[in-house]
Structures are given as structure tokens and as C-alpha cells.
Amino acid sequence: MSELKTTTVEVNGFPCRVWTKGSGPTLGFLAGLGGLPRWLPFLDELARTRTVIVPSLPGYPGGATGHSVLDTHLDWVLAVRQLLDKAGLAGADLFGASVGGAFAAEMAAIFPGQVRRLALLAPFGLFDEREPATDPWAQRRDAVAGLMCADPAKWEALVAPPDGANSVEWPIEMVRAAEAAARAFWPLGNTKLEKRLALIAAPTLLLWGDKDRVLPASYAAKFAAGIKGARIETVPGAGHLAYLDRPEAVAGAVLAHFQPG
Amino acid sequence: MKLMWFHLMPYTELPEDFNKKHPSVWVDIHSSLFDPRRAHHMYNDFMDELEYAAEVGFDAICVNEHHSNGYGLMPSPNLIASSLARRTTDTALCVMGNSLALYNPPTRVAEEFAMIDCISGGRLIAGFPVGSPMDTCYAYGQNPSLLRERYLEAHDLVKKAWTEKDTFAFSGRFNQQRYVNIWPRPIQNEPHPPIWIPGGGSVETWRWCAEMDYVYCYLSYYGYKAGLATMNGFWNEMEKLGKDRNPYRAGFLQFVGVAESRQQALDLYTEPAEYFYGRCLHVDARFALPPGYTTEATQRAGIEGMMTKAANLANPATKAALKATNMKDIVDGGYVIVGSPDEVVEQIRHVATSLNVGHLMLLLQYGNMSKDTTKYNTRLFAEKVMPRVKDLFGDWEDKWWPKPMARGQRAAVPSYRASVAAE
Numbered sequence: 273m274s275e276l277k278t279t280t281v282e283v284n285g286f287p288c289r290v291w292t293k294g295s296g297p298t299l300g301f302l303a304g305l306g307g308l309p310r311w312l313p314f315l316d317e318l319a320r321t322r323t324v325i326v327p328s329l330p331g332y333p334g335g336a337t338g339h340s341v342l343d344t345h346l347d348w349v350l351a352v353r354q355l356l357d358k359a360g361l362a363g364a365d366l367f368g369a370s371v372g373g374a375f376a377a378e379m380a381a382i383f384p385g386q387v388r389r390l391a392l393l394a395p396f397g398l399f400d401e402r403e404p405a406t407d408p409w410a411q412r413r414d415a416v417a418g419l420m421c422a423d424p425a426k427w428e429a430l431v432a433p434p435d436g437a438n439s440v441e442w443p444i445e446m447v448r449a450a451e452a453a454a455r456a457f458w459p460l461g462n463t464k465l466e467k468r469l470a471l472i473a474a475p476t477l478l479l480w481g482d483k484d485r486v487l488p489a490s491y492a493a494k495f496a497a498g499i500k501g502a503r504i505e506t507v508p509g510a511g512h513l514a515y516l517d518r519p520e521a522v523a524g525a526v527l528a529h530f531q532p533g
Numbered sequence: 534m535k536l537m538w539f540h541l542m543p544y545t546e547l548p549e550d551f552n553k554k555h556p557s558v559w560v561d562i563h564s565s566l567f568d569p570r571r572a573h574h575m576y577n578d579f580m581d582e583l584e585y586a587a588e589v590g591f592d593a594i595c596v597n598e599h600h601s602n603g604y605g606l607m608p609s610p611n612l613i614a615s616s617l618a619r620r621t622t623d624t625a626l627c628v629m630g631n632s633l634a635l636y637n638p639p640t641r642v643a644e645e646f647a648m649i650d651c652i653s654g655g656r657l658i659a660g661f662p663v664g665s666p667m668d669t670c671y672a673y674g675q676n677p678s679l680l681r682e683r684y685l686e687a688h689d690l691v692k693k694a695w696t697e698k699d700t701f702a703f704s705g706r707f708n709q710q711r712y713v714n715i716w717p718r719p720i721q722n723e724p725h726p727p728i729w730i731p732g733g734g735s736v737e738t739w740r741w742c743a744e745m746d747y748v749y750c751y752l753s754y755y756g757y758k759a760g761l762a763t764m765n766g767f768w769n770e771m772e773k774l775g776k777d778r779n780p781y782r783a784g785f786l787q788f789v790g791v792a793e794s795r796q797q798a799l800d801l802y803t804e805p806a807e808y809f810y811g812r813c814l815h816v817d818a819r820f821a822l823p824p825g826y827t828t829e830a831t832q833r834a835g836i837e838g839m840m841t842k843a844a845n846l847a848n849p850a851t852k853a854a855l856k857a858t859n860m861k862d863i864v865d866g867g868y869v870i871v872g873s874p875d876e877v878v879e880q881i882r883h884v885a886t887s888l889n890v891g892h893l894m895l896l897l898q899y900g901n902m903s904k905d906t907t908k909y910n911t912r913l914f915a916e917k918v919m920p921r922v923k924d925l926f927g928d929w930e931d932k933w934w935p936k937p938m939a940r941g942q943r944a945a946v947p948s949y950r951a952s953v954a955a956e
Contacts, residue, residue, distance in 0.1 A: 337829075343679065343706055410671065410819045444832050451825035455678035458670075 274323075276311060281327070281358035283351050284341050289334030290359045291326040294319030299530060300327070300361040302352075304370025304393070304513050305408060305420060305486075307332030307449045309431060314515040317523030318367075322530070327359040329372065331452025333445050339452040345463050348456050349378050353386070362386060365530040369393035369515060370486075371453045374465060377495075380476070381468040390474040391526045394487050394512055396457050397465030398494055405461055406486045409454050422483040422511035430516060461487075469498025476502040477529040479522060481510030503529075534885055534925040535934070537593040537627060538586035538911065539786060539894045542579045542613075543604040545901040546571055547812045557817035558603040559667040572606065578904040579606075580613065584620045585908055586897075589915035593625035593658065595894055597731075598632055599665075600672035604813035611645045618653035619946055625935045626653055629731055629750070629894075630660020634680055635673050638708055639687035640715060643694035646726060647719040654944070655720035655937035660750070661688060662731045667816065670823040678825035683707050695725040720938060727933045729784060729892075734763040735831045739770040742782075748892065748933045750784030754814065757787060757884040758867035764888040780891030781931040787884060788869040788896045791877045791913045798871040801906055803860040806869050808900030811858040869899075874917035881922045891926045892933075 276293045291308075293315065299322040301315065307328060318324045330351055331339025342348050352375045356362060366387045368376025373395025380387040399405060406419060417424035433442040457463065476499045480492045489506075496502045505525050510517035547558070547566060555563060583594045596613045599605030607613060614628050626649060631642045650657040663684050669675045675683070686705045693701065693713070700714035719726050729748040732738035742749040751763050764785065768778060776782070788809075790802030857863050864871055870880045885893060897914060898907040937943070 339678070409677075409823050412817075412819045415819075440833060444829055447824055447832065448829070451678045454824050455676060458676040458678070459674045 283354050286336045286338030289328045294323045296322045298323045298364040300366045302368040302372025309333040314519035327355045332449045365389045367391040371396050380474045381471040384473050387474045391477045393479040396461040397463045399460040399462035403488050422517045426516040472499045478504045481507045481514035484512045486512040535592040535892045537894045538591040539595040542606040551812045552815045558815045560671045560820045562603045582907050587621040587624035593627045595627040597629045600668045626656045627658040632664030633687035634683035643691040644715050647717045650719040651717045656935050657726045659726045660729045666826045667820045677823035743774045752786040756867035779929050780889045780926045783890045784892035785890040786894045790871040795872045805900035805902035878921045
């Protein structure tokens with residue numbers, strides 16, 4: 273397995289961090305709420321058999337302030353498309369989670385040649401008034417960790433400042449990640465993705481933590497009903513960000529789905 | 534100095550166990566608590582009180598905008614202001630204000646403010662708040678990350694709609710309008726009605742007010758002691774920018790309760806003050822800080838401590854630390870000034886001079902204060918306090934005050950009963 277390599281690509285004049293690790297066929301990952309302030313064991317699981325490429329979305333940790341020029345959903349979709357192309361992910365397998373999942377689905381729908389096989393973990397993009405998703409941006413501070421993960425300690429570990437972190441900039445970057453997600457998905461997470469699901473031709477796996485407190489499990493069925501041939505797999509014991517709660521289980525399911533042939 | 538009478542229009546009958554049984558006075562306050570037949574009387578009482586303040590000689594009467602809010606029953610302050618325009622003659626009408634990003638298109642604000650200015654004969658003060666997180670991002674669903682950009686663009690559009698003589702096209706990031714040409718146009722057209730900006734303690738807002746030559750208003754519920762740091766920050770910034778210390782560049786909000794003696798004031802105003810600071814400010818913390826609402830520059834200032842004193846007061850999380858709800862702490866903290874006329878005169882002079890504020894906005898009704906008590910507080914202030922503080926800042930010119938039509942040119946308003954004032 274090759275060592276972790278960090279490079280930067282520019283989208284709309286703003287730098288976005290790209291992590292690359294492993295060997296074998298390429299696989300892309302777009303992270304969920306909070307982004308990736310640090311490398312995760314989950315990514316090592318993927319890198320055992322694949323070349324994992326992890327670009328940071330604008331505004332998320334590693335993604336500077338590129339969100340500040342994205343005003344519409346079209347702006348976001350085109351920014352993600354450029355990001356994937358520049359990161360070397362055109363035509364690769366793509367795994368997106370939560371907010372990143374909504375963008376991964378958009379890529380597969382709008383640019384069918386862009387995504388070989390698609391895996392989505394509890395993606396944003398839909399909203400059902402009869403079964404409203406939880407508002408992730410109206411939470412008391414002490415409630416966030418338990419909302420993101422079945423094991424709150426997993427979220428706390430994601431966002432805790434590492435040794436030597438800039439004590440001023442670190443918390444601002446964490447807020448910025450929440451702002452970037454809000455900028456794209458406020459107030460309901462509803463980007464009308466439903467209208468485009470039928471355009472997805474890539475074989476699609478839908479993963480859902482059985483303890484997801486943000487998006488109800490019924491949303492998995494809505495995605496599956498819209499995407500031809502989509503298969504649902506539940507991740508036991510996992511919350512919204514299942515790749516933090518159950519890294520091996522999520523990586524295993526994604527890798528199995530991306531198996532060539 | 535100018536003494537302005539401000540009404541928040543609080544719902545006055547929230548139950549005693551409100552804080553125990555309900556998570557928030559704002560955003561998701563339950564509809565079962567609202568009795569429209571009681572609200573009928575509240576609105577009429579509140580409008581009587583505003584008219585009364587005009588009759589007894591306050592320089593302005595002030596209204597503001599809130600949504601889904603148990604202490605602010607004015608989703609549309611313009612409706613109230615238009616009624617007040619017909620029921621008052623010389624008093625300035627301060628709408629403090631319209632949250633620009635909530636109007637689609639924002640041209641609507643240019644139109645409605647122009648209507649109020651025409652109806653009132655040029656007495657409008659046009660307030661442009663960004664708006665609180667609860668009002669804008671939660672109750673009205675605005676994106677916190679886009680709110681300020683939308684606000685600034687809407688400001689440009691409104692100002693151009695007021696000042697541009699010909700029909701124009703506006704092609705903004707968020708607003709596209711092919712034909713902007715408002716009818717009516719404001720009476721105050723040299724160049725437009727005075728613009729006042731209620732804001733928190735951010736340096737960006739201070740600089741913008743200085744650049745635009747607008748009045749900056751710090752509308753805090755926490756009184757002059759907590760407001761001192763913010764106003765010091767404001768004046769230091771003005772000095773850096775080469776602006777003079779004209780006190781009319783600034784406005785400040787202060788709760789007051791005046792009576793014949795300090796003890797009588799405490800007897801009269803303890804219940805309404807504790808109602809306000811207890812029940813009315815019972816806001817769920819989850820609605821305080823939507824991501825992106827506070828700019829990174831302001832976050833940085835708060836964390837680094839450079840402007841901590843000033844900026845933190847704009848931060849609801851810090852405000853939580855100031856949460857006194859009993860009268861002793863409320864008075865000790867300076868949230869509400871209480872006392873005999875002599876004592877209140879002394880404190881008002883101290884507030885005005887220490888903060889260097891020429892526009893003092895007074896809350897003389899708060900919480901569940903009755904109409905009788907409100908009128909008593911208002912009358913006593915007008916008779917015994919106002920004449921002894923009006924002299925302040927006489928050397929400065931208020932360049933930001935409305936310039937109405939000459940009295941003789943204005944329409945007679947038949948429904949105005951000046952005789953009531955003498956009763």
C-alpha cells in the first residue's frame with residue numbers, strides 16, 4: 273500500500289485538498305457532515321485493495337473558503353464535477369456519504385459517464401414532510417455528537433483539535449464545514465434530487481445506519497424507488513455517519529459493491 | 534438629544550410556568566398560547582401607547598420586525614407605522630426596521646417605506662437590520678451562509694430604487710429585476726430617508742455605517758453597562774476612520790421605569806421586568822447560532838480577544854451568561870434603569886454621555902406591563918425627565934433625522950384627537 277499523499281487542486285480559484293492512498297483501481301470518497309478534519313481508519317480499510325482518492329468539498333476541512341462563491345445548486349454541482357475531474361476521479365467508482373452522498377448522486381445522474389459504480393450512505397437531497405429529517409443546524413452544542421454517530425465519542429474524536437492545531441483557526445474550520453453544508457442544503461436538505469434519480473444508470477448501493485437519527489430509514493426506500501436496480505444494505509449499530517461508527521462494515525460493503533465484474 | 538419611544542409589542546399573557554413547559558419563546562412557540570381575541574386588545578393597547586408617546590412629546594416612536602416571536606408581535610412593522618402616520622402629526626416614525634433579505638423582491642421595502650414617508654409627510658426613519666438568526670434563518674428559512682450577501686445586495690437595490698430617476702434593470706447575484714421603477718417615491722429625496730442600521734458588535738458593520746454615513750444602533754436588552762464596551766469599540770473605530778464623535782451617529786436602547794420614588798418604581802416595574810427577562814428571553818439555544826450567521830472575522834475577533842469585549846456582546850452564547858431574571862440583578866446589571874425622576878435623570882445623562890449616544894431609544898413598556906402603568910411611566914418620563922436631559926449634545930447637528938414637509942403644507946389628519954393628551 274502506498275503512503276498517504278496530499279495534493280491540492282483549484283476549483284473556482286480556491287484550493288481543495290486531495291488525499292490519495294493505496295493501490296489498485298481508483299475509488300473516490302465524498303465525506304458527510306463535518307467533512308474530514310483528519311485521516312480516518314475507514315479510509316485505510318478502503319486503501320487495502322484500492323487507490324483511494326479523497327477530495328475535500330469547498331468549505332470543508334481542506335477545502336478553504338471555496339463555498340463562498342457558490343450561490344446556487346448548479347454552482348455546487350459544477351464545482352464538484354471540476355473537483356472530481358481534477359482529482360483524477362472521472363469515470364471512477366464513487367462513494368458519497370450524507371451531504372457528499374447527495375453530490376455523488378448528482379454526478380451519476382447528470383454526468384452518467386462520470387461514475388462507474390455508485391455507493392451512497394444516507395445521502396441528503398430529499399425531504400418528506402410526513403417524516404421530516406432532523407434539522408442538523410438547529411441543535412444544542414451537546415446534542416450534535418449523538419446526532420451524528422451512534423457512539424458520540426466517534427464524532428468527538430473526528431472534530432477534536434489534534435496536538436499543535438491552531439487554537440483560533442481549528443474551531444473556525446469546524447464551523448465552516450457546517451456552514452458549507454448549510455449553504456448547499458439549508459433549510460431542509462431538499463435539493464429536489466428526486467427528479468434526477470431516474471437518470472442514474474450506474475449500479476447503486478444504498479447504505480443506511482440502523483441508528484441514523486438525521487435521515488429516517490424510509491428515505492432509503494425513496495432513493496431505491498427512484499434509482500433503477502438500487503440495492504439497500506443496513507449497517508447495524510451505526511448512526512448517520514456510519515463510516516465513523518462501523519468503518520470495517522461500511523468499507524466491506526462498499527468494496528464488495530465496487531468489485532469489478 | 535433625541536428621546537425615542539420604542540415598542541416591542543410583547544404578548545402579555547404567557548403563563549407563569551411558560552419556561553418550564555415550553556422550550557422557546559421564539560421560532561416554535563406553541564400556537565395554543567396565542568389567543569387572537571386577547572391579541573386584539575393587546576394590539577390596540579400597544580398602538581394607543583405609541584400614539585400617547587407621540588402626544589406627550591417624544592421625538593420619535595419606534596417599531597420593529599420579528600417573526601414567530603412571543604415578545605414581538607410585529608411581523609410587519611410597516612402596518613403599524615402606516616396607522617401611526619395617520620394618528621400622529623410631528624413625531625418621527627422610526628421603523629427599526631425591515632430585514633432586507635426577507636423581502637422578495639427587496640424592492641417591496643423601497644415601496645412600502647416610500648408609502649409611509651408619503652403618508653406621514655416625510656417623517657420616516659428607515660431601519661435596515663440583517664435580522665436575528667431566529668427571525669431570518671429559522672422562522673423565515675433564509676440560508677445563514679448567504680444572508681449577509683443577500684442583505685447587502687438588497688440594500689443596494691432599495692437605495693437605487695429610491696434615488697434612480699429612470700426605470701432601471703437590476704442584475705444581482707440573488708435578485709434579477711428587469712424593470713425597477715417604484716411608485717410612490719419618498720418625500721425625503723435628498724437623497725433618501727435617513728437610514729439607520731441596528732447591529733451587533735461587529736467591526737464590519739461599524740465600518741460599513743461609517744462608509745455609508747448611516748446611524749449605527751446597538752439595540753441590546755442588557756442595558757448601558759453591558760453596552761459600554763460595544764459603544765467604546767464603535768467610537769474607537771470611528772476615530773480610526775477619521776470620523777467625528779457626533780453623538781447622532783449612534784443609537785442605543787435602554788429600558789426605564791420611573792416613578793415618584795425608587796421604592797415605588799420597584800413596586801411598579803418588578804413584575805413586568807421579570808416577565809420580560811424571564812419569559813420573553815426564554816429562547817432555545819438551538820436557534821442561536823446557525824452556521825455562517827456570524828462571520829469568520831467576528832468569530833476570529835471573539836476567539837482572539839482583540840475585540841472580545843465588543844464582539845462577544847453580539848454573540849448569543851455570551852449573552853446567555855448575562856441571564857439575570859430577578860429584579861435585583863436586572864437593576865444592578867443596568868438592564869433596566871429605575872428610580873425617582875431625579876435618579877433617572879442622573880442615570881440617563883450618565884448613559885448618554887458615557888456611551889456618547891444622541892439617539893436614545895427608550896423601552897417604557899416591557900413584558901406584561903399594563904396600559905395604565907405604561908402611560909404613567911411614559912407621562913412621568915416626558916414631564917419630569919425629558920426636559921432635564923434634552924439639552925445634551927446641543928452643540929452637535931443631527932444630520933440623520935427626518936426632514937418632513939413644512940407643517941403648513943401637510944395634510945390635516947382629522948382622526949387625530951389632540952385633546953386626549955390633556956386628559
